Amino acid sequence: MKHTYVITGMTCNGCRTSVEDKLNAIKGVLNVIVDLEKAEAIIEMSNRISIDTLQKALSDKYSISEKNESAPSAVEEVQRPSNVIEEKKSELKQLFPLFLIFGYITIASVLINYRPWSGTDFMLDFMGLFYIVFSFFKLLDLKGFPESFKMYDPLAKVMPIYRWVYPFIELALGILFLMRIQIPIALIITLVILGITTIGVTRTLLNKKTIQCACLGTALKLPMTKATFIENSIMMVMAIIMLIKTYN
Structure with missing residues (x-):
């Protein structure tokens, strides 16, 4: 059997x-x-x-x-709401490290630029710190990250070398943003790589697959959720705003 x-x-x-x-x-x-x-x-x-x-x-x-592919029983239907609540609580608990890191990056970016306040520098520092911190977690397990990353990133699936160098791409982008070097190029690369990843994340969410997000490598076990989509969207929106400011 x-x-x-x-x-x-x-x-x-x-x-x-x-x-x-x-x-x-x-x-x-x-x-x-x-x-x-x-x-x-x-x-x-x-x-x-x-x-x-x-x-x-x-x-x-x-x-x-x-795995139960049969239709739920009447008892299961009655219990479903409480199960959904428990799943949401568990999901939020798993995502707590991600929210905490975002909070630290945001606070650090504000403190660096609050006197005098500069919205442009805030976004550049936020993106720089984002890449530095997230690349750090990926580099903790450089062997495990590529296998997790290729499960949802379209380019990583077809290009093995890309999933291996991705943490270093993030590290390089972080340095470029923090050092204010070749910002337009860094912004374009950000839109490209995060855009590709967001496509994969969207497909995963629509297909309702249960896989692990590799945004923080494999050191922290995070489920693939809407939060992953949101974090990429925030970075992409900042990149678009900065590109508009750069070329206006």
Whole structure:
């Protein structure tokens, strides 16, 4: 018999291999096929194995649940609102590090430019600090980041070299903004790379896929949500405003 399960917490091929090995080692499991992009595992077993047994075989990093494609029962329909509330609370909790980082970057940019106040310098410093901080987290796990990034970025899917150099592109852009070097070029590159990523993020959200956002690398586990779309949009809007100011 074969059953399909949803597994969260996987960020790279190393995770996929580890999950496959752990599940294959369970008595009664005949074969395991893990799909990293879909965050699913198809397990062939000789007899029914409980979720608790499967979960105990995995580390705390991963969570496994059975994929239920059948229509929900009446009881499930009654319970759905409370489940949705719990999911939203959990999502907000997971996104707290992202909001915290945005808050720090915003406060730092304001303090740097409040006397005398300069909206232009504020945006340049915000973008510079954004890139520096976000590239730092990506560089913490340079091996794991490319695998997570290619799951939703269209260019990273077709160009392996791009997903490997992306953290360094962000680092270089951060330096250019903070040092006020080649700002027009940095703004154009920002619109291009974030525009491409936003297309991938939008597709993921519309398809309602459950994958991990790689905006903060793999050090912090963040779900792909509207917040990812919003953070890219903020940067793109700032880049457009700065380009208009530059060429007016």
